Amino acid sequence: MALTTKYQRLIETAQSSGIADLQIGEQEGVLHIRGTAPNADAKNKLWDVYNQLDPNYLSGDVVMNVDVTTQETGSKARVITQNSNLNIRKGPGTEQPIVGKAAKDEIITLISRANDQWWLVRTADGEEGYCYAQYLEPIS
Amino acid sequence: MNLKNLLTVLVLSGSLAFATVSCKSKVSDADLRAKVESSISSNPGVTVDVKEGVVTLSGTVATEDERMAIENSAKSADSKGVKSVVNNIVVNAPQIEINSNDVDLKAKVVDATKDFPTISTTVNDGVITVTGTLEQARVQVLKQSLDALSPKRVDMSSLVIK
Numbered sequence: 001m002a003l004t005t006k007y008q009r010l011i012e013t014a015q016s017s018g019i020a021d022l023q024i025g026e027q028e029g030v031l032h033i034r035g036t037a038p039n040a041d042a043k044n045k046l047w048d049v050y051n052q053l054d055p056n057y058l059s060g061d062v063v064m065n066v067d068v069t070t071q072e073t074g075s076k077a078r079v080i081t082q083n084s085n086l087n088i089r090k091g092p093g094t095e096q097p098i099v100g101k102a103a104k105d106e107i108i109t110l111i112s113r114a115n116d117q118w119w120l121v122r123t124a125d126g127e128e129g130y131c132y133a134q135y136l137e138p139i140s
Numbered sequence: 141m142n143l144k145n146l147l148t149v150l151v152l153s154g155s156l157a158f159a160t161v162s163c164k165s166k167v168s169d170a171d172l173r174a175k176v177e178s179s180i181s182s183n184p185g186v187t188v189d190v191k192e193g194v195v196t197l198s199g200t201v202a203t204e205d206e207r208m209a210i211e212n213s214a215k216s217a218d219s220k221g222v223k224s225v226v227n228n229i230v231v232n233a234p235q236i237e238i239n240s241n242d243v244d245l246k247a248k249v250v251d252a253t254k255d256f257p258t259i260s261t262t263v264n265d266g267v268i269t270v271t272g273t274l275e276q277a278r279v280q281v282l283k284q285s286l287d288a289l290s291p292k293r294v295d296m297s298s299l300v301i302k
Contacts, residue, residue, distance in 0.1 A: 023236050025235070027235075028293075030293045047284065056276070056279050056299075058299070059297070060296060063287045063292075063293065064287050065288050067288075082255055084255070094250060094254060116290075117251060117288070132252075133288075134281075134285045
């Protein structure tokens with residue numbers, strides 16, 4: 001079955017969710033979905049649909065890289081680590097020295113985005129440094 | 141003679157009036173163009189040209205579906221005014237950028253999976269392979285973290301889900 005048929009509902013959901021710069025394309029047997037969702041809900045909805053079509057994402061025939069646009073400079077984000085503290089580092093990379101920590105569920109301020117994976121942030125205590133974007137949930 | 145002249149004038153002015161009216165009932169090319177443009181305004185990559193009611197579309201879009209949808213919007217923008225649509229839109233799907241630099245990808249995978257001590261990963265030719273065990277509730281977070289790195293593929297088929 002063609003990937004665009006298998007994931008038709010996912011594609012339709014993406015097209016109707018107001019995803020900016022939406023790109024959908026099949027490359028070497030993998031359906032790639034890119035774009036920027038207007039909010040975390042739209043992103044979560046996409047992942048729910050994807051999970052329904054391919055439980056636990058085990059087929060490995062989709063790579064969905066959808067960002068959330070509300071992660072703007074100056075906005076706030078919640079730390080969503082599993083249970084540990086989130087390391088705040090001197091530079092964008094885990095090889096960089098740790099300069100501070102943010103507790104789970106702590107609210108921090110986003111200063112600027114270093115790259116796809118790293119944000120420069122400021123904690124409530126005024127500590128500044130880089131932390132991993134995946135562990136931050138935008139607060140809208 | 142006089143009567144004939146009068147008749148000629150009458151016929152002429154009548155046909156003139158008719159011609160003027162028929163001209164007015166027609167949509168001008170400029171108006172038609174504005175109508176078509178507003179009907180397809182969500183596609184900034186497409187340009188519209190109108191000549192005597194014939195609409196020519198050009199530009200590029202990402203999919204064939206989009207190309208046909210634009211043609212249909214143009215046709216229905218003014219079903220009377222649009223005589224025909226020449227669809228010169230080219231489908232040019234943009235290549236989606238993939239990170240197949242294994243060294244870069246490996247370093248990013250290490251960062252992304254730091255919080256997942258029960259799994260291990262390998263990176264080969266842009267493909268991230270995940271093995272180990274993981275609680276069901278965290279599978280999505282893992283997949284999101286790895287997909288965010290734009291790899292060629294994320295293979296979790298050997299992952300044991302608890």
